[in-house]
Amino acid sequence: MSRNKLNYLDDLEAEAIYILREVAGQFEKPALLFSGGKDSITLVRLAEKAFRPGKFPFPLVHIDTGHNFEETITYRDEMIERIGEKLIVGYVQDDIDAGRVIEQKGKNASRNALQTVTLLNTIEKYKFDACIGGARRDEEKARAKERIFSVRDEFGQWDPKRQRPELWNLYNGKIHKGENVRVFPISNWTELDVWNYIRRENIPLPSIYFAHQRDVITRNGQLMAANPALNMDKDDVIERRNVRFRTVGDMTCTAAVASDAFEIDDIIDEISASKISERGARMDDKVSEAAMEDRKKGGYF
Numbered sequence: 001m002s003r004n005k006l007n008y009l010d011d012l013e014a015e016a017i018y019i020l021r022e023v024a025g026q027f028e029k030p031a032l033l034f035s036g037g038k039d040s041i042t043l044v045r046l047a048e049k050a051f052r053p054g055k056f057p058f059p060l061v062h063i064d065t066g067h068n069f070e071e072t073i074t075y076r077d078e079m080i081e082r083i084g085e086k087l088i089v090g091y092v093q094d095d096i097d098a099g100r101v102i103e104q105k106g107k108n109a110s111r112n113a114l115q116t117v118t119l120l121n122t123i124e125k126y127k128f129d130a131c132i133g134g135a136r137r138d139e140e141k142a143r144a145k146e147r148i149f150s151v152r153d154e155f156g157q158w159d160p161k162r163q164r165p166e167l168w169n170l171y172n173g174k175i176h177k178g179e180n181v182r183v184f185p186i187s188n189w190t191e192l193d194v195w196n197y198i199r200r201e202n203i204p205l206p207s208i209y210f211a212h213q214r215d216v217i218t219r220n221g222q223l224m225a226a227n228p229a230l231n232m233d234k235d236d237v238i239e240r241r242n243v244r245f246r247t248v249g250d251m252t253c254t255a256a257v258a259s260d261a262f263e264i265d266d267i268i269d270e271i272s273a274s275k276i277s278e279r280g281a282r283m284d285d286k287v288s289e290a291a292m293e294d295r296k297k298g299g300y301f
Contacts, residue, residue, distance in 0.1 A: 009197055013046065016185040019148060019171070020050040023058075023130050023183050026173035030058040030130040030183075031088070033119075036072035037248035038205055039134025039186060042194055044083065045203055046185065058132070059086040063119050065111040065250045066093045067229040072248055075206040090122035107231050108220075110252040120156040123180055130173065130181045138190045139278065148187050154178030191246075191278050192271050199264050210267070211244045211259045222255035246271075246278040 020043075023030050032047065034040045047056050062076060080087045092114050095101045100121070101114045123131065137144045147163045149171045164172050173181055186194070198205065215226040217236040224230060226238045229251050243256035244267075261267040 009193070009200060012186070012189055012193060013049070013197070015169075015188065016043075016046045017050045018169070019183065019185040020047055020132070022171050022173070023132060024051070026171070027130040027181070029126065029128050030132060031061045031123075031126070031128045032056070032058050032132040033134075034060040034062050034076065034087075035134075035248060036062070036068070036076045036206060037134065038194055038198065038209060039136065041079075041203060041205060042197060043132065043134050043185065044079070045201055048083070056085050059088050061088045061090065061122060061126075061128075061131070063090045063115045063122065064092065065115060066091065067111050067227075067251045069206070069208055069225075069245075069248065069251055069254075071206045071208045075204075088122065088126065090118045092118045094118070095121065107233065108252075109231055110250055111229075112250040112253045115250075116156075123156065128180060129175065130183055132183045132185065134186055135184050136189050136191070136194075137187050146182075146184060146187065148184050149173055150182045150184065151175060152180050152182060156180070158182075192268065195264065195268050195271060199268065206248065208245045208248065210264075211242050211262045213240055214243050214256065215239070216241050216243060216256060223258065224255055225251055227251050 032040070032043060034044070044060070051057065060080070064073075076087070092101070092111050095114065095118050096103050101117045103114070104110060122128075135146065137146065145160050145163070147166050149164065149166065150158065151162060151164065152158055153162075154176075166172075175181060189197075197203075215238050216223045217226050217230070217232065217238055218224075219236070223241065223243055226232065226236075241256075241258060242260055244259040244261060245254060245256050247254060259270060261270045
């Protein structure tokens with residue numbers, strides 16, 4: 001089929017499949033980082049297209065903070081059973097119990113930053129040399145600096161000045177012992193692209209992506225799901241609202257948005273009209289102007 005007969009989703013899909021196959025060809029022990037969010041779910045569909053009817057040439061890896069949304073964990077387990085692939089789970093609680101990390105205190109305490117230690121420990125334990133993730137350049141300015149093959153040093157750190165040129169879709173996976181590469185097959189996708197692809201492919205998602213009634217509190221101008229992991233006090237007023245989540249992460253730092261988008265077409269219309277990035281609903285990105293970049297330099301995905 002000639003290029004001019006392919007629509008833009010076909011182009012994006014073909015690029016992502018090519019990148020996934022490059023990972024399989026260039027690395028000895030890759031892994032696909034799976035959060036239960038729409039982007040990593042999209043990666044699983046792309047991996048199915050890249051490698052079926054064979055098995056994936058990598059396991060799925062989930063870093064579990066212990067404060068995940070129940071709907072996300074249920075979806076993860078059901079999906080793994082359906083696709084028949086290997087799942088490895090790294091638990092932040094294990095690192096807390098072992099004294100490798102110290103849990104934050106205070107009203108805005110979150111386990112989100114603690115994931116970095118668990119991720120790096122999991123990479124070291126299983127000797128992964130490449131980790132595939134669903135980060136996209138449109139999400140946040142630090143992620144916009146990423147190349148598709150992004151090298152991390154032996155300490156798991158990201159140096160934006162060490163980014164390699166990627167000309168003519170040539171990806172250099174050569175690394176030294178102890179280093180690893182983070183790979184982003186959907187870097188060139190936007191949030192709207194992901195949703196249009198999910199609609200086209202009829203991919204099921206966790207129910208929290210669609211509007212539903214939930215108990216929430218307003219904190220720092222954001223709607224946070226009322227839950228036991230959130231340090232609440234007498235000043236927090238719980239109200240029942242129609243909300244949905246544009247991004248899925250730790251419950252202590254992932255805010256909802258007021259929404260009546262119950263169907264996927266409604267969500268696409270809502271996103272098309274929005275002037276705020278989906279990560280505008282992530283409290284961990286608001287710590288400082290360089291919050292994401294600082295976490296990435298320390299080993300965060």
